[in-house]
Amino acid sequence: MFLLFGFKTAIRILGSRPGTCQYCHQYAQHRVEERATKLTVFFIPLLTVRRSYSLRCGNCGQATALTREQQNAILA
Numbered sequence: 362m363f364l365l366f367g368f369k370t371a372i373r374i375l376g377s378r379p380g381t382c383q384y385c386h387q388y389a390q391h392r393v394e395e396r397a398t399k400l401t402v403f404f405i406p407l408l409t410v411r412r413s414y415s416l417r418c419g420n421c422g423q424a425t426a427l428t429r430e431q432q433n434a435i436l437a
């Protein structure tokens with residue numbers, strides 16, 4: 362018998378808000394993204410092992426890392 366383990370990363374868009382980008386200095390829509398890495402067994406996601414948040418510019422695509430508190434404050 363063998364078990365097939367792996368990891369899968371899923372990106373979910375939690376919301377968006379307009380703002381000025383710190384990279385391209387354009388006023389554009391920014392997406393708040395959640396990146397969740399899950400442990401899989403036979404390609405079935407079982408549990409989340411890592412979760413991170415970022416704010417991505419809709420103009421240039423650059424992302425800034427966010428903490429959970431920052432992400433909650435932006436979407437509140």
Ligand SMILES: [Zn+2]
Nearest residue numbers: 382385418421
């Ligand atoms: Zn930008």
